[in-house]
Amino acid sequence: MDKLILIFLLLLQIVYVEAQTPEISKIKQQIENAPSKPDSVKYYMFRLLDHASQLHDTVIGKTYSHIGIQYNKLAILDSSEFYMKKALEYTENYPKVHGEMYLNLAINYRIGSRYNESLEASEKAIEMFKRANYQAGVGRAYGEMASNYNYMLNSEKALEYLKKSIAILSEEQNTRELHVVKQKLANLYYNKGDYAFARDIYEEVLPTFSQNKGTNYYSTLLTYADCLIQLEENYSDAEAALNEVVDGFKTLNNIEYMWLSLSNLAYVYEASGKIEKARQAFEKAHQGLYQLKSPRFMETSVRYLEFLNKQKQYNTALAVIKRVQATSKSKRLKMNADNEIAFLKQAIATYSQMGMVENSLQAFERIDFVKDSLHSAVNEAKALELQEKYQNELQRENNLVLASNNELLLEYNNKKDKILMLSVLSLALILVIGIVLFISSRNKLKMQQKLVATLENSKRVLEEKNTLQNQLRIEREKTLINKERELVEVSLEMSDLQNRILELLEHRENPESSQVLAEKLNELLSQNNYWKYFKGKFVEVHPAFAKQLSEMFPNLSDNEIAFCCMLKLQLSTKEIASLMGLSKEQVTSKKAALRRKMGLEDDILGFEKLIEHLE
Template sequence: MKTKLLTTLLLLLYFNIQSQSPEISKLHQKMESNVRNPDSAKFYLRQLLKHKPELHDTTIGKYYSVLGIQYNKLAVPDSAEYYMKKALEYTALYPSKHGEMYLNLAINYRIGSRYEESLEASEKAIEQFHKAGNLEGVGQAYGEMGSNYNYMMNSEKALEYLKKSIAILSQYGSERELSVVKQKLANLYYNNEDFKFARELYEEVLPVFAKEKGTNYYVTLLTYADCLLQLEENYKGAEEALKEAENAFRKMNQKEYMWIAMGNLAQVYVATGQTQQAQKAFEGAYEGMYQISSPRFLETSVRYLDFLNSQKQYTKALNLIERVMTSAKKARLKMNTDNEIDFLKQAVITYGQNGMAENSLEAFERLDFLQDSLNTALNHAKALEMQEAYQNDLQRERNLVLKRNNELLTENNAKKDNILMLGVLSFILLLAIGLVLYSSNRNKLKLQKELVASLETSKNVLEEKNKLEGELRLERERILENKERELVQVSMEMSNLQNKIIELIDTRDNPESSTALAKELKNLLGQNNYWKYFKGKFIEVHPAFALQLAEMFPNLSENDVAFCCMLKLQLSEKEIAALMGISTDQVEVKKTTLRRKIGMGDDILGFEKLIDHLE
């Protein structure tokens, strides 16, 4: 997308430059010939901007935007944002060009993981493109929004906007623009671990991008190579693609992408048993990401740490952990929750192998806290969603009652008008006075009866609703009280178990008792399998849940169904681990394995909705 927009800007600039001085034309040609080298392109763009008085506002805006793109290539998003916003100042009176500037800004925000700001900029771009009647621009902006939702792990919205984009660009866009959106669609399947379909889409668009071999071509090579790596079907092809991308990014001085390619190449070397090459590639990517303060530094560090642990290079692993924890204080290198969880999992291994029990325990407690926090956040979001749905239903019922009352009032007013007219006519038609009065009184009485009946019906509906809500509230409170009582009982048993284990561990200084201690620990842990007790209680509350789940997914084992039952009750990972006699890490792994079994991959929210909606 960035390369396409840059090319478009340069082509549009060409005709404007023809009317300028020879010096400007010469600078423009030099800038255009060096556009793949960000440092050189920056120099010539600054020289061009010294000629502002001779340039049209749209041309100045385009130069600022292209300058921002160069900083983006150099992984300096703050400077990129500054110049792209500067571009907006000069194109405000020209909707189509203004939309292009907003779209460039949206791309810059997305690359910096500022997704909400990127979506806002994309919407502003769409508004400007609509003003200018530029449907191709609208399609490009929809594609950018799809990319944002893809990075935000909202597959449903990502697919919605990518479909909109493809529909528009199939009619109004070029072959290349349509291929860009198909590439984004491939990224969506890639993120959902449908690597086979993603690979097929990448193979469809790569020949189109290869015609110009810009940044987008080489970025696509990165994800295409990872698909081959994940499918374990063509390591040689993955290695060739990554080497081509790395060499190209090195020549273009796009350092972040260059280090990404090198880090991915290390993964290929690991998979093919080339340990020395893997270590060299990991070290290069790790140091490179750190030097440019890339937001992807932590992701690369986690992969490298995993490699060092696998090679038993624990001293290097400890140094890496210390650097990561120090660098996390920087705003650009601050860890997000998912990355920190992956990092802590590897750190626990490193500390354990180095005999650093206190550090290992501290890291494990932080890991446990983060995982519980994620579960709490997801449960809170689910509760808000249910509350909102309930409020919407309630408001809908109120609206229906109000609508019916309004209809009755309107009917009442209309009949009153008829009565009045009959009264006037009664003065004219003396012979019909009796009949008119009788008819009007009868109609009035009937109307009043209908109104009273309607009000009574409304009153009964509201009273019945209040009664049902009260009964539901009491029932929920009763169920909650029972669950809390049972939970306290189980928690006390778990607490006693832990105290006994701690007492046994305290005797570990006596080597002679180690064998007896291990045997006693196993016996003690084996006595606390709560599944039979849990299963009986669960069937009382949700008698049809396990049967429905087994019918929908016959490949699930009894253990899988048991695990789903615990998720249905929204138990914490600690509680599930206690009930099944496994660790909290194994609980997280089991969740991932279970989603894959039922074909939902990384769709965590979709999986939770499935469990929640089953009876």
């Protein structure tokens, strides 16, 4: 009898799974039909996770990782990292898939310029692949490590890992991945400035990549086009390649790389004499990367500024400089030393043409500060410049004197009567030159001292400005904390007042005689929704919270987002119930429903961290 019951239950489970399979298959088909639309892919993947109870853990893990990849395509790297780490929780017992998840995370870190973290994730991937005896995976992970070292400008390490990767993939006869690693080798030679060799390797791998025109193909074509630009040998082919890249990334909805490619195309237009096309392309790329808050915004801004200075469009250049300066404090848009120095040089060129001397001095000061030699660089550079110029002038004059003396010696044998006169003239000339050089050197030294004093004063003003800004920031933080505390206290006091009135009505001594009064009080209380007051004040304290939440989970309703606002302030279940006019049980149920809708049904800790993480 027990066996019959077991068989019956098994049949019921099979029938249940079969009944759900068409819906899952439909969602998977929808995902395949929208590969170039990250927002649509995310939506369908979240729908797929609604059927998590019917999916294998590896499928759930891969789905979370693919959601992270879509956020990566949208340049939302924080969300991308969150979901890729979420994927690791479901694949721990499956080494090969676990290694794939770590490799995806490593790529995400590299794209965000977090190279050390990317190397750590790659090493984890190698450990998993070796445990699964998956040599092709080990070869791919070595290739990813080589990419990191390539970006870190450590060509020796990059070449070491590329050799390991090529050896493994060649032995495994994995042609596709072998071409990917050869592409990385081409990238290495590209970064070393060996554009001809890099070009030849790109031409070898591009036909294979073109069979599947995805991100990798267009990225490779983008770098290949830059090789042609650097070699200055074939601008027409470079222009054709970049036009294909721009269209390709637009189709894939990879907006960041689309704008980056357009910036390179603008450079080709400029080199080809198509100035108006170049201006339009530079402007669109600059504006697009600014709106995305892309880390590559600074790099393209420098190229745009150089173009504007060449075309003498200084007013536009000033607007670009102001925008870059306004965004340079952003963590994502922070410039590296090379980009900042290049930017400051172009800014100085603009300031010089506009007669903005003070701005030029501040830019010079910042360049020296970046090089960690504010005073010594200014003093030594100026002193060496004056000394070198003085020595060159003195040597030149000495050469003239020696030449004159030689002429006197040659004429001495023939014209003795002219020796005295020529000697006097020579001595007079030396004396005049000495006096001129002495006066010139003294004036230049005064100018140098004045410049140093001006720079020191500018530094002091900047330090005072920074101190004031820090004080203002601390005051703003205190004000925000006070507003938040005031919001919660006032709202809870109003809610408590409402509850006390209801309690008095419920326990009044003579219900019958005060029935009319009770009904009127209840009507007044129902008309005053203190939750609406709380919601309006919350937006003043945390203006970005609701927007960020909507971007991450577009399927949430306004009421659900409002509920998350309550959780953001870490109010108790009782306090939330009071403010929203709900029971404690309703509040608990609402939390569970919200987690389920966000794909975090069983992950209470992850849900709480997500709410706390958002601003």
